[in-house]
Amino acid sequence: MDHFEIAIVGAGLAGSLAALALADSGRSVVLIAPAPGRPDGRTTALMDHSLDLVRRLGLWERIEPLAAPLATMRIIDGTDRLLRAPTVTFHAAEVGLDAFGYNIPNTPFLALLEKEAETRPSLVRIIASLSQIEIDAKRATLKLDDGRIVTADLVLGADGRKSAVRAAAGIDVHSWSYPQTAVVLNFAHQMPHQNISTEFHTPDGPFTQVPLPGSRSSLVWVQKPDAAAATLALSAEELSLAVERRMQSILGKVTVEGTAQSFPLSGMAARAFGKQRTILIGEAAHAFPPIGAQGLNLSLRDIMAASALLSDLPVIPADFGARYDRRRRTDVLTRTFSVDLLNRSLLSELLPVQLLRAAGLQALASVPLLRNLMMHEGLNPGSALQTLRSSLQEKIGWQRA
The missing domain is CATH 3.30.9.10 (D-Amino Acid Oxidase, subunit A, domain 2)
Known part of the structure; x- marks a missing residue:
């Protein structure tokens, strides 16, 4: 029976990037998932703030040509x-x-991450499916379909909308279509x-x-x-x-x-994004329509938040899931609500809704400061208020001068 500090279930883009980031932080990590299925014809738009993580992992020089x-x-x-x-x-x-x-493009991106995982000495890749998982106050025990048993101090669920990790942790979801x-x-x-x-x-x-x-x-x-x-x-x-x-x-x-x-x-948000020795990232935690390139960028913020919390902890505590949940709740729910509202406004035949949407876009088109704030917020959530404050301080300083 092998023991790791962190077990990650799911080797899509979010899970693979999380495995590399956490392994590079000095943790012992196991990445568990079956072999890749059919090629993914989709692409992913990574915003500037998310690319900081890709660059820190040393991946950008090979990704940029793609x-x-x-x-x-x-x-x-x-x-x-x-x-x-x-x-x-x-x-x-x-x-x-x-x-x-x-x-x-997702397919070559995933292939690159698979190869990169082989170069990390503290990262073990197990090609298998999760059969059963038991989580208690001390550790998680993962039983795989090839008969192996793995234990970990923390389980990171990156196994999609039908997450087995989420179900084992007893975390419910709010979903809609x-x-x-x-x-x-x-x-x-x-x-x-x-x-x-x-x-x-x-x-x-x-x-x-x-x-x-x-x-x-x-x-x-x-x-x-x-x-x-x-x-x-x-x-x-x-x-x-x-x-x-x-x-x-x-x-x-x-x-x-x-x-x-x-x-x-469809849309989905977990009722909690972490619990005890379990945390959720990517579509195990949240999912919404493809508007404004928010999906994987939100997942990378999940990864960065988990890495930041772990950096201050020599030993992973039993309440790490609750700490992570508090850190991610505002960002995830705000983004989910915003994308859902925008998508529903497109579908609505109600004249007041159409009027509000048209007025909002008119304001963005004609007010440079508002447009600037929206761009900053889209790139780096939470930065819009800081940008507004800086703009006002510059204006006040110029007037006084």
């Missing part, structure tokens, strides 16, 4: 409603950055994207183009389930034309690559 910078982010009202919002454009240069972040399905694909296009990501807000949900290296982009097209099924049934030529038309031909002729995938949309 990634495309997001220098500009644009929101276009793609509805035909009476109250249409103006186009809002966010430039990274406005907040002193070359790019808000970078868009990275949306009448939406996300169609995900990559495509080549005739005109350069100029490192601009464009999110069309449609009555059925966002249609989001995100740059990839070269004249290529990734797409998340949120539709009603019947419409998504019809989209997936199109031939390659028909699908390419449908994407081009939905994009208003701003990138010229479109050629869809490979096979499109689909994912029904």
Whole structure:
């Protein structure tokens, strides 16, 4: 029976990055998950604050050739409603950055993390599934489907929405569904994207183009389930034309690559993000629609919070889960509520809701300070108030001078 300080269950992007970060902090770590399944055709947009962790792990030089910078982010009202919002454009240069972040294909990103895990002497990778887990005040005991038994001082659940770790810890969830399905694909296009990501807000949900290296982009097209099924049934030529038309031909002729995938949309938040010797990250803790590139960025903040808490503790205490829960609660619930509210505002046919949404985007388009605050908050949650305070202090100082 092998013992580790930390056992991580789930080797997706969140679990793999957590394993590397915690191993680099000097902890003994075991990463438990079956072999990767089918290739993941999605991409992940990592914002600037999240990239700090990737750089600290020494991964950026190998990831950068796979990634495309997001220098500009644009929101276009793609509805035909009476109250249409103006186009809002966010430039990274406005907040002193070359790019808000970078868009990275998931499949090569995961392959890189798998290889990197082999280079950490304090990290053991076990290719197996979790059969049973028992957690008490002293330790967690994990029984695997290959017969092995592992014990740990702390279990980190990164095993997705149906988390076995979460269930074993007795943590309930609040979940909800949306009448939406996300169609995900990559495509080549005739005109350069100029490192601009464009999110069309449609009555059925966002249609989001995100740059990839070269004249290529990734797409998340949120539709009603019947419409998504019809989209997936199109031939390659028909699908390419449908994407081009939905994009208003701003990138010229479109050629869809490979096979499109689909994912029904739902939301979920754990009732607690940690309990006793268990903590949850990624979609074991929270999940919501793909709006504003918030998903994995929130997961990386989970990892950074766990690392920060552990850095002050030579021995992992029995109440670590409760400490982590207190640290993460405000950030996770605020982000979940914000994304849910924005998504529901797109679906609402109520005129007052449409008016509020249009007015909000109008304010962002016309008030530079407000737009600046929103960009800072999107990059680094909690920083908007600090930025506002600094701006006011500069203004007061200039007036006095």
